[in-house]
Amino acid sequence: MRAVLCSSFTGPGDLRIGEIDEPKPAVDEILVDIHAASVSFMDQLLVSGLYQMRPQTPFVPGTEAAGIVVAVGDKVTKFRPGDRVACSSWTGGYAERMIAKESKSVRLPDGVAFETAATVLHNYGTAYYALVERARAQRGETVFVTGAAGGVGLAAVDLGRHLGLRVVAGVGSDDKAALVRGYGASDVINYRSEDLRDRIKSITGGDGIDVGFDNIGGAIFEQIARLMKWSGRLMPIGFTSGEIPSVPMNLPLLKNYSIIGVFAGAWAEKFPEEAARVNDMLMQLLAEGKIRPHIDRVLPLEQVGDAMRAVAHRTVQGRIVLKIK
Known part of the structure; x- marks a missing residue:
């Protein structure tokens, strides 16, 4: 079957389309005929050797996809051949068929397109885990989301609106402001052209933010650490700047705020039943239009390198989807 192959950790430019054997599902896995797969920042980090894990090469990248079940393992009870599903795994999505754990797969509601379904589990799953499970965000609280026009960031804006939060969106260019406002941000800050401290102080009346949802890391995270409200929750989600920040620990001490780690992928591995329930709930919200x-654009599988470069250069709003069938 056709698949994208990563033979060395040298980036998107060295990815190639090749032929590989069809994978076989283990007892707790399903085999999915893939119709669409999404491209995340994590995917391009993985093929560039910049992620915290390195699969054995050659491997098929792609962490999230959607399609039709064609076979199930002996212990699988939730799915059967013919079911339309979205699924996630650390690798394998950029291929005609992939395997995924039963616990990391979810049945699609009627009317949900494969292209849309392939963008939900990672983006909205991370946003939900961060805002609901980790921050315990309450209606009316103020959340500041950085990288707000990207896949996970925009999901946090959208879900934050649904949860009744006041969403302040941080973006790196003015052309992204309209999108995040359309998804529910009450205020937008361009942290490359505006003073982040002054704008946050102005927006919050000097109180600071209840919840920090940071995808960027580096200097942005260090600034947010000085803008938290008493008893706030500051969450590192990712480090798209490439810089892991350091925070003087007197800052959380003085305002009694918490710094809370968010690694949704590890949580889903450790607590598969809880993660599966969240996936079911997210698909229900999607079906109800909540x-x-x-989707920024849909590209053929052959343009996977272009898609990853666009993600790396931060020219993507939401997600790029690869159409496989």
Whole structure:
């Protein structure tokens, strides 16, 4: 079968389309005929050797996809051949068929397109885990989301609106402001052209933010650490700047705020039943129109390198989706 192959950790430019054997599902896995797969920042980090894990090469990248079940393992009870599903795994999505754990797969509601379904589990799953499970965000609280026009960031804006939060969106260019406002941000800050401290102080009346949802890391995180409200929750989600920040620990001490780690992928591995329930709930919200994943563009599988470069250069709003069938 056709698949994208990563033979060395040298980045998107060295990815190639090749032929590989069809994978076989283990007892707790399903085999999915893939119709669409999404491209995340994590995917391009993985093929560039910049992620915290390195699969054995050659491997098929792609962490999230959607399609039709064609076979199930002996212990699988939730799915059967013919079911339409979205699924996630650390690798394998950029291929005609992939395997995924039963616990990391979810049945699609009627009417949900494969392209849309392939953008939900990672983006909205991370946003939900961060805002609901980790921050315990309450209606009316103020959340500041950085990288707010990206896949996970925009999901946090969208879900934050649904949860009744006041969402302040941080973006790196003015052309992204309209999108995040359309998804529910009450205020937008361009942290490359505006003073982040002054704008946050102005927006919050000097109180600071209840919840910090940071995808960027580096200097942005260090600034947010000085803008937290008493008893706030500051969450590192990722480090797209490439810089892991350091925070003087007198800052959380003085305002009694918490710094809370968010690694949704590890949580899903450790607590698969809880993660599966969240996936089911997210698909229900999607079917009811309460969340609205944004697809920047749909590209053929052969343009996977272009898609990853666009993600790395931060020219993507929402997600790029690869159409496989």
